[in-house]
Amino acid sequence: MPADFLYGVEVVLNGLMAGVMYALVALGFVLIFKASGIFNFAQGVMALFAALTLVGIMQGQVPFAHLINEIFGTEVHHFGWEVPALLAILLTLVVMIALAWSIQKFLFKHLVGQEPIILFMATIGLAYFLEGLGDLMWGSNIKTLDLGLPQGGSRWIEDATAGLGGDDFYGFFIDKLDLVATLVAIVLVLSLIAFSQYTKHGRAMRAVADDHQAALSVGISLNFIWVLVWSLAGLVALVAGVMWGAKSGVQFSLSLIALKALPVLMLGGFTSIPGAIVGGLIIGVGEKLFEYTIGAPFLGGATENWFAYMLALMFLVFRPQGLFGEKIIERV
Amino acid sequence: MKLQNLTAVALATALASGTAMADLVIPDLSYRTGAYAAGGTPFSDGFQDYLNMLNARDGGIGGEEIRIIECETGYNTEKGVECYESTKGEGALMYQPLSTGITYQLIPKATADKIPLHTMGYGRTSAANGEVFNWVFNYPANYWDAAGVIVNYLLGENDGDLNGKKIALVYHNSAYGKEPIRTLEALSEKHGFEFNPIAVDHPGQEQKSQWLQIRRERPDYVMMWGWGVMNQVAIQEAANIGFPMENFIGNWWSGAEHDVTPAGAAANGYKSLNMNRIGDLPVFEDIKKHVHEAGEAAGDGSNLGTVLYTRGMYAAMLAQEAIAKAQDIHGVSDVTPEMVRDGMEALAVTADRMSELGMEGIGPEFSVTCEDHGGSGLGIVQQWNAGDNKWVALTDYLEPNDEITAPLVEEDSAAFAAENNITPGCYKG
Numbered sequence: 001m002p003a004d005f006l007y008g009v010e011v012v013l014n015g016l017m018a019g020v021m022y023a024l025v026a027l028g029f030v031l032i033f034k035a036s037g038i039f040n041f042a043q044g045v046m047a048l049f050a051a052l053t054l055v056g057i058m059q060g061q062v063p064f065a066h067l068i069n070e071i072f073g074t075e076v077h078h079f080g081w082e083v084p085a086l087l088a089i090l091l092t093l094v095v096m097i098a099l100a101w102s103i104q105k106f107l108f109k110h111l112v113g114q115e116p117i118i119l120f121m122a123t124i125g126l127a128y129f130l131e132g133l134g135d136l137m138w139g140s141n142i143k144t145l146d147l148g149l150p151q152g153g154s155r156w157i158e159d160a161t162a163g164l165g166g167d168d169f170y171g172f173f174i175d176k177l178d179l180v181a182t183l184v185a186i187v188l189v190l191s192l193i194a195f196s197q198y199t200k201h202g203r204a205m206r207a208v209a210d211d212h213q214a215a216l217s218v219g220i221s222l223n224f225i226w227v228l229v230w231s232l233a234g235l236v237a238l239v240a241g242v243m244w245g246a247k248s249g250v251q252f253s254l255s256l257i258a259l260k261a262l263p264v265l266m267l268g269g270f271t272s273i274p275g276a277i278v279g280g281l282i283i284g285v286g287e288k289l290f291e292y293t294i295g296a297p298f299l300g301g302a303t304e305n306w307f308a309y310m311l312a313l314m315f316l317v318f319r320p321q322g323l324f325g326e327k328i329i330e331r332v
Numbered sequence: 333m334k335l336q337n338l339t340a341v342a343l344a345t346a347l348a349s350g351t352a353m354a355d356l357v358i359p360d361l362s363y364r365t366g367a368y369a370a371g372g373t374p375f376s377d378g379f380q381d382y383l384n385m386l387n388a389r390d391g392g393i394g395g396e397e398i399r400i401i402e403c404e405t406g407y408n409t410e411k412g413v414e415c416y417e418s419t420k421g422e423g424a425l426m427y428q429p430l431s432t433g434i435t436y437q438l439i440p441k442a443t444a445d446k447i448p449l450h451t452m453g454y455g456r457t458s459a460a461n462g463e464v465f466n467w468v469f470n471y472p473a474n475y476w477d478a479a480g481v482i483v484n485y486l487l488g489e490n491d492g493d494l495n496g497k498k499i500a501l502v503y504h505n506s507a508y509g510k511e512p513i514r515t516l517e518a519l520s521e522k523h524g525f526e527f528n529p530i531a532v533d534h535p536g537q538e539q540k541s542q543w544l545q546i547r548r549e550r551p552d553y554v555m556m557w558g559w560g561v562m563n564q565v566a567i568q569e570a571a572n573i574g575f576p577m578e579n580f581i582g583n584w585w586s587g588a589e590h591d592v593t594p595a596g597a598a599a600n601g602y603k604s605l606n607m608n609r610i611g612d613l614p615v616f617e618d619i620k621k622h623v624h625e626a627g628e629a630a631g632d633g634s635n636l637g638t639v640l641y642t643r644g645m646y647a648a649m650l651a652q653e654a655i656a657k658a659q660d661i662h663g664v665s666d667v668t669p670e671m672v673r674d675g676m677e678a679l680a681v682t683a684d685r686m687s688e689l690g691m692e693g694i695g696p697e698f699s700v701t702c703e704d705h706g707g708s709g710l711g712i713v714q715q716w717n718a719g720d721n722k723w724v725a726l727t728d729y730l731e732p733n734d735e736i737t738a739p740l741v742e743e744d745s746a747a748f749a750a751e752n753n754i755t756p757g758c759y760k761g
Contacts, residue, residue: 007544007548010544011541011544014540014541014544018538018540021538066632069632073627077632131365131366132365135365135369140364140365140369140370140373141369141370141373141590142370142564142590142593142594144593144594144596145594146596151568151571151572151598152571152572152574152598153572153573153574170547170548173544173547173572173573175540175572244537247537247565247568248537248564248565248568249564249590249593249594251367251369251370251561251564252365252366252367252369252370253367253368253535253560253561254537255367256367256535256537257537260537260538287541288540288541291541292544292545295541296530296541296545300531301505301530301531301541301542302505302531302532304533304538304541305533305534
């Protein structure tokens with residue numbers, strides 16, 4: 001087979017896996033929007049905050065160390081121990097649940113019934129607050145996330161496929177971290193679906209998503225469900241933060257991964273978990289193929305960011321609610 | 333931002349609202365927050381710690397106390413301009429914008445306000461032409477020098493012959509990242525290597541397409557003009573595709589400790605330029621004694637001796653020398669921005685003076701003239717040793733390629749002069 005064709009296949013495969021990484025971020029947006037109608041601008045910062053907290057706990061860092069030292073004149077930075085990864089993940093989840101409870105208790109409880117734009121603005125404020133809190137708690141230096149996740153191209157796949165083309169083809173490059181991310185995303189999505197289909201709280205969550213007032217009338221606590229939803233979004237943020245943080249170290253630019261999720265949501269719809277996955281895959285493959293075939297050879301490259309949005313806009317023109325979004329029908 | 337910095341800003345504001353003090357005002361347009369904080373923090377720590385050390389040890393410069401005004405830009409051009417506007421009235425003697433984007437915006441403003449800019453190793457390269465850019469200085473080196481130094485280094489590695497070699501440039505798709513392209517195109521014509529620029533969009537968190545392209549095209553060398561997360565991701569992706577790290581060379585903004593540590597052992601062998609030598613310097617003892625132990629450190633003290641801390645300190649030293657020179661020229665200690673400009677233009681940094689300051693060999697020797705605001709353009713090549721967790725200098729200060737860059741500086745600055753109705757010539761006051 002010609003090398004150019006095989007490299008095109010390689011681009012598609014890598015685009016699919018990049019799409020999974022985008023979908024991981026988009027899932028958090030979908031969970032909150034579906035249950036509460038809030039477009040959570042802070043989802044990217046939640047991924048950053050979760051990853052910062054995980055590394056901080058693993059490394060035994062004292063939270064708010066700089067603040068403590070300034071106020072009390074001490075010199076404390078570390079507890080002197082390291083926490084095993086699994087325990088650190090569990091402790092981070094506890095922090096994210098506490099954060100979800102606080103967000104509901106101190107912010108959105110007071111904004112019930114407000115216009116969607118007010119709720120959206122509140123999440124913008126929340127994003128900046130969380131970014132500052134993360135800085136104050138854990139510092140702004142880049143942290144290495146060492147969970148033992150495999151990194152680098154799979155030599156086995158490369159060797160096994162090298163013979164498909166001529167001398168100009170070096171085999172397919174597949175990043176082992178992307179393979180892990182794909183597996184994690186599959187498990188995460190299946191777990192979320194199982195939770196929402198087969199558990200009492202999951203069904204309550206769906207009921208709230210369908211109709212708040214009807215759910216309230218049958219005794220479902222909206223407050224509890226919204227805390228639950230923000231907690232699940234915190235879990236998704238942790239997974240996304242870990243996967244993206246493993247590539248680049250945990251640093252404040254992690255919050256910008258939300259920008260990669262927006263075209264995915266526009267394309268897949270704001271209310272569908274399968275939509276986030278399919279949207280991620282389409283965006284991932286689309287932007288990578290465009291860069292490979294047109295962007296790099298003819299337009300000077302770096303086309304992925306804007307092309308993803310253009311692709312989403314093209315879908316939006318024909319299907320404003322996104323591929324899997326719920327069509328809004330208003331009757332007079 | 334740390335409480336101490338907040339306190340410093342609040343104190344500076346409070347002082348500014350009172351009677352103007354006869355002190356040397358040096359703004360620090362820092363970025364300790366946001367996506368680029370990991371690079372901005374150590375630079376600012378080094379810059380401030382050194383100036384604070386001068387206050388504590390020497391009573392400032394020439395008997396005048398230094399007043400630092402820190403303003404957080406977040407590496408954002410609009411905020412950087414706001415910082416400039418809000419601090420220039422304090423009597424700012426000079427600005428180091430620490431961002432190419434902010435620099436481009438400040439060049440016309442600072443020129444109109446008659447406040448000198450020092451853009452060390454960044455900013456508008458053709459500002460090296462002092463006859464067009466009377467108020468802008470980019471010594472000791474600029475991006476085009478950096479491109480020349482890298483190519484000269486590669487020539488040395490290849491017995492003086494790059495003919496037929498393939499060299500790619502992975503660059504941040506911004507004014508900063510695009511700066512060396514013209515120079516490298518000219519150098520590729522001169523030396524016969526095939527040059528391929530590959531753009532990475534801001535912030536550079538996702539670079540799969542670019543590194544798949546590099547894997548397909550198999551260049552002999554890859555250069556990098558990156559900043560922030562782009563550096564860490566590029567180094568990780570290079571390791572992922574198995575690109576030989578010793579053939580991957582970043583510029584001086586792609587070669588700090590935090591750029592390589594996230595990739596762990598896989599980053600071993602990665603190279604970068606540096607405009608300042610790193611290592612243990614005697615001046616660090618003075619900083620520890622007079623600043624850190626006194627509880628006056630700009631940060632938590634952990635950045636002391638790192639690449640960017642040392643560069644920030646070097647930038648502060650160059651400011652100190654320019655102010656001292658201005659005091660010397662004009663015979664007053666309480667100098668104005670215009671006098672500092674004169675000091676910058678008469679600056680001569682010698683090996684003896686650097687040793688005297690406890691910074692032996694921190695930078696190359698150079699002198700500034702009315703015509704040449706760019707310095708010597710020399711740079712060293714350093715390599716990351718992941719086992720020892722430190723950068724190791726591979727070379728002494730290497731020459732840039734003035735034969736190529738001088739005409740480009742002339743051409744670009746002439747275009748700027750024509751666009752802005754500037755008649756080139758030395759500043760006459």
